[in-house]
Amino acid sequence: MKSIFLSLLILLVLTACQDSSSKNKVSLMGAPKDGVNPNSLAYRSANGQLERKNKLEISKIDSKTKIKIAEIQSQNQLHIAKLNVEAKKSIAVTDSSTKIQTSQIDALTKKDDIQNSLYITMAIIIAVVLALFLLYLNNKKNRDLKDKIHKENLEHEQLLKEREYDEKRLHKMLELVENGKLSPDMQEEVISALTKPNQNLITKK
Numbered sequence: 077m078k079s080i081f082l083s084l085l086i087l088l089v090l091t092a093c094q095d096s097s098s099k100n101k102v103s104l105m106g107a108p109k110d111g112v113n114p115n116s117l118a119y120r121s122a123n124g125q126l127e128r129k130n131k132l133e134i135s136k137i138d139s140k141t142k143i144k145i146a147e148i149q150s151q152n153q154l155h156i157a158k159l160n161v162e163a164k165k166s167i168a169v170t171d172s173s174t175k176i177q178t179s180q181i182d183a184l185t186k187k188d189d190i191q192n193s194l195y196i197t198m199a200i201i202i203a204v205v206l207a208l209f210l211l212y213l214n215n216k217k218n219r220d221l222k223d224k225i226h227k228e229n230l231e232h233e234q235l236l237k238e239r240e241y242d243e244k245r246l247h248k249m250l251e252l253v254e255n256g257k258l259s260p261d262m263q264e265e266v267i268s269a270l271t272k273p274n275q276n277l278i279t280k281k
Contacts, residue, residue: 253267
């Protein structure tokens, strides 16, 4: 970082010198307004002396900067060497404690792994049991629904058979009434049954 800072300082000094040289050149170039010819020997001589002076100043600054950089680099190297020695000492002191901590961390990690494996196993078992229970409930629901539908179908078939049986008996009785084969009391009972459709003829009989 210090080397970079010094390099930037050199660039700033060089820039300042160039600006000063440019200003002097501009003032000399503006001299024709006061009657000075820029092509004259005096103007060229003054300009050459200014450039030589600037180059000499830059050379001096460059030499001083190199010396300063060398001194700083030497100090940095010495400081780095001291830091390396101190770092090695610190590493040697903390190496044993680091190994102990590492072994403790490994033991805790193994313990955590065992606990995690146990938790995962328990979670899988619970999930399987829950899935089987839900499957059982679903199958039971389906069986109950099938049984209900089957029972309703049987009841419906039974009802249809009863109605068919009632209709056949009714037709048979009508035939008997038409043929005059029933007694007057039986005929009245049949007519009464015909006027009451909701009455069950089988139970009456």
